[in-house]
Amino acid sequence: MKKYMEVALELARYGKEIGEVPVGALVVKEGVIIAKAHNEVEITNNPVAHAEMLAIQRAAIYLKNWRLHDCTLYVTLEPCIMCMGAILNARITKLVYGSGDNSKGAVESQTDLFRSPLFQNIEIYPGILEEESKKLLKNFFYNLRE
Amino acid sequence: MKKYMEVALELARYGKEIGEVPVGALVVKEGVIIAKAHNEVEITNNPVAHAEMLAIQRAAIYLKNWRLHDCTLYVTLEPCIMCMGAILNARITKLVYGSGDNSKGAVESQTDLFRSPLFQNIEIYPGILEEESKKLLKNFFYNLRE
Numbered sequence: 001m002k003k004y005m006e007v008a009l010e011l012a013r014y015g016k017e018i019g020e021v022p023v024g025a026l027v028v029k030e031g032v033i034i035a036k037a038h039n040e041v042e043i044t045n046n047p048v049a050h051a052e053m054l055a056i057q058r059a060a061i062y063l064k065n066w067r068l069h070d071c072t073l074y075v076t077l078e079p080c081i082m083c084m085g086a087i088l089n090a091r092i093t094k095l096v097y098g099s100g101d102n103s104k105g106a107v108e109s110q111t112d113l114f115r116s117p118l119f120q121n122i123e124i125y126p127g128i129l130e131e132e133s134k135k136l137l138k139n140f141f142y143n144l145r146e
Numbered sequence: 147m148k149k150y151m152e153v154a155l156e157l158a159r160y161g162k163e164i165g166e167v168p169v170g171a172l173v174v175k176e177g178v179i180i181a182k183a184h185n186e187v188e189i190t191n192n193p194v195a196h197a198e199m200l201a202i203q204r205a206a207i208y209l210k211n212w213r214l215h216d217c218t219l220y221v222t223l224e225p226c227i228m229c230m231g232a233i234l235n236a237r238i239t240k241l242v243y244g245s246g247d248n249s250k251g252a253v254e255s256q257t258d259l260f261r262s263p264l265f266q267n268i269e270i271y272p273g274i275l276e277e278e279s280k281k282l283l284k285n286f287f288y289n290l291r292e
Contacts, residue, residue, distance in 0.1 A: 045212045046206055048199060048203060068193070080231055080235065081228075082230075082232045083228075088228070116257050118227070
């Protein structure tokens with residue numbers, strides 16, 4: 001899992017360089033990365049352009065199927081409500097994430113969607129390379145306040 | 147409210163004609179419809195192309211701003227988790243919807259996100275032209291089973 005999360009962290013770092021909240025995401029199927037994304041909310045002025053949403057849509061384009069069966073989503077930050085809903089709608093099987101998000105995290109921080117019966121078929125692995133993701137976000141928001 | 151919901155129902159009917167789950171949505175700002183959409187999941191093979199998601203993104207393009215302050219989202223069906231998250235992320239002020247959705251509705255049917263503190267700044271009006279929306283969905287799913 002760490003190998004893929006390293007790639008997601010690289011995407012998050014690139015997002016940071018262009019002024020986005022540093023979050024990176026990938027979709028992996030049968031050991032192959034089929035989609036990559038970082039946040040694009042600011043550069044595209046799109047409120048739904050979170051890394052997870054873009055990775056999910058790119059994976060659907062790659063598979064020519066909106067049902068992402070047997071796919072794992074890796075993301076450096078705990079998903080928000082919208083992204084958790086997209087994970088559900090796209091039939092993502094496994095979710096792996098880095099740091100928790102106290103302000104918007106919808107797996108367990110702000111809402112506990114993972115306890116909802118709707119999510120009972122998803123495996124969730126939190127805390128993978130958590131510190132690296134936290135440090136990246138902390139530096140980003142610290143620099144914004146400068 | 148009914149006037150705008152009639153337009154959303156027209157969009158839903160058009161979606162049905164092209165094989166989509168019949169849901170229509172609009173974004174209204176200061177009495178003007180600034181974005182319209184119906185579901186496009188099947189025709190675009192995109193798991194996140196719900197009517198609400200598309201209407202929100204089109205409104206952001208129109209306003210050249212991802213923050214949809216003072217905007218109302220009209221949608222014929224109770225939004226799912228993903229769409230409720232997008233409503234929150236886009237800073238939608240008011241949500242008006244038609245029928246409830248027992249299988250995926252995230253306002254109050256399957257999860258009660260409207261009770262979450264994250265949603266305390268949104269006004270929610272359910273049940274507007276509820277019967278028309280229900281009838282449309284019922285016919286659609288009935289025909290699918292034929």
